[in-house]
Amino acid sequence: MRKIFFTSIILLFSSIYLFAFETPYFKGYTGFLGNFSSNPGEEGFDPCATAQGYFAGQLDFSDKLLVRGEFFVQSADLFGGDIFHAPESADALFKVQEVSAVYKLNKPSATHYFSAFFGEYEPIGSDTFLRRQFGIKPITSGLTTSFHGLNGASINHMYGGGLSYIIHLPRQIAAGVYAYEDWNKAYNQRSFNTDMRIGGALPFITFDFNSGIGFPKDSTDGTFDNYFFIVRYVTLHSGFNLLIGNPSSDWNIFLQGGFSDLPVSTKRDDDLFDFKTMAKNLYFLFEPRINMGQFSAAVTLFNIPYQQLDNLIYTKDSCGVDLSVKTNNLYIGDMNATVGAHLSFTLGSKTNTRGKTIKDAWDDRKNSSDRTCNVRLTPYAEVPVLGGSLHASMTTDLTHLAKFKSDWPSSFEVRVGFKTQF
Numbered sequence: 441m442r443k444i445f446f447t448s449i450i451l452l453f454s455s456i457y458l459f460a461f462e463t464p465y466f467k468g469y470t471g472f473l474g475n476f477s478s479n480p481g482e483e484g485f486d487p488c489a490t491a492q493g494y495f496a497g498q499l500d501f502s503d504k505l506l507v508r509g510e511f512f513v514q515s516a517d518l519f520g521g522d523i524f525h526a527p528e529s530a531d532a533l534f535k536v537q538e539v540s541a542v543y544k545l546n547k548p549s550a551t552h553y554f555s556a557f558f559g560e561y562e563p564i565g566s567d568t569f570l571r572r573q574f575g576i577k578p579i580t581s582g583l584t585t586s587f588h589g590l591n592g593a594s595i596n597h598m599y600g601g602g603l604s605y606i607i608h609l610p611r612q613i614a615a616g617v618y619a620y621e622d623w624n625k626a627y628n629q630r631s632f633n634t635d636m637r638i639g640g641a642l643p644f645i646t647f648d649f650n651s652g653i654g655f656p657k658d659s660t661d662g663t664f665d666n667y668f669f670i671v672r673y674v675t676l677h678s679g680f681n682l683l684i685g686n687p688s689s690d691w692n693i694f695l696q697g698g699f700s701d702l703p704v705s706t707k708r709d710d711d712l713f714d715f716k717t718m719a720k721n722l723y724f725l726f727e728p729r730i731n732m733g734q735f736s737a738a739v740t741l742f743n744i745p746y747q748q749l750d751n752l753i754y755t756k757d758s759c760g761v762d763l764s765v766k767t768n769n770l771y772i773g774d775m776n777a778t779v780g781a782h783l784s785f786t787l788g789s790k791t792n793t794r795g796k797t798i799k800d801a802w803d804d805r806k807n808s809s810d811r812t813c814n815v816r817l818t819p820y821a822e823v824p825v826l827g828g829s830l831h832a833s834m835t836t837d838l839t840h841l842a843k844f845k846s847d848w849p850s851s852f853e854v855r856v857g858f859k860t861q862f
Contacts, residue, residue: 464501469859471493471858472587475488478849478850479850484849485849490517492512492588494513494588496508496510504545506540506542507542508538508539510559514533515533537560538559538561538589539559540559541556542555543555551607557601557603559601560598561598562591564680564681565594566580567579567681568590568591569648576641576646580681581694581696582766582780582782583727592751593752594748595700596650596652597747601621604617615636617635618634619634620635621633624675625701625747627656627658631675633653634652635650636651637649644686645683646681646682647680648681652676653675654674659672675700675702675703677701677702679697679699679723680697680698681694692729694725698724699721700721700745719799723743725740725741736765737765739762740761742759742762743759743798753833754784755786756814756835757796762783764782766780775823775824777822777823779819781818782816782820783816784816786813786814817836817838820832820834826860828858828861829859829860831858835852835855
């Protein structure tokens, strides 16, 4: 699989030279976010500052070949240790979010897309696939806002390399298949995956559904040695985005759901479906929305696995309910600013800084002494500046602040960021 993938990458990128005499169209995106807070557990104010940013670019050769690249960088605490010892310490994380090449074949009956990719390619849970295929505006929840990259939150958290084929039908429907290799965290090994996907943007419903099967490396060890094909167990994963109603109507409902790494085994000593393992990676989000002219509001019920929380800025805990309001009718001179707030009630834990998922709460249902309720308030503002959007927000942990501990400054977290397209 790896040889096929890298050969395909070379062939697709080499095909750029076929379009070398045509001027490509370039589109770029970039974003930066700074986080400022105080270290918890330290008396008084102990400053902590981190930064993250991303850059994404796309080259379009005559609407036939699309070459994309996206990269992410995140710093450690800028005030931690001696900042002049950067060469001797790991001060930043650099990650390739996506490198892909897409050949587009236009036919009267349909449009075909042949892709080779590496990284986090159009993951289910984000609306990247829908926006690229149908040109729609973002539909995902404001709670999952991220400066991690263009994708934001994802359900299955896929990161690997492979190939895909998508067919876009005239009636705003697209479907396709993926074959790729990634790293299965549940079994700590490589895994080959095949996925099927279908999405659409219809007048009153927008949807994106993905389902796949994975073959961890040790599940097929011995294949072609003494047997034609061996499968000891497989893993299943699935996810969906669903928007019911028109985004500009008075009301609509947004839903997300999915799971990763559901083991399926035919061993006599094992259950056919290991739902306990799957429950650790259960993701769901239910969000009714109301638009009332001058402002809009939403109520979000969510359960987000721990590994997906790192990308988000408006929630630190896995499970809870969030109330949000916003208005984009505030004018600062000639600038139309957006102002809003999130008030969240989440299931906390005295022993886990990420709170509890639904599975954790069920497993510890008899241990009520470890459960807490965290209340956080996050006002934010977004102002158009220099062709982009300036973001500012501050989260106050009201639960921690009300305890009047010596590290009360850690109850506040301030963020300042900027996004633009060029």
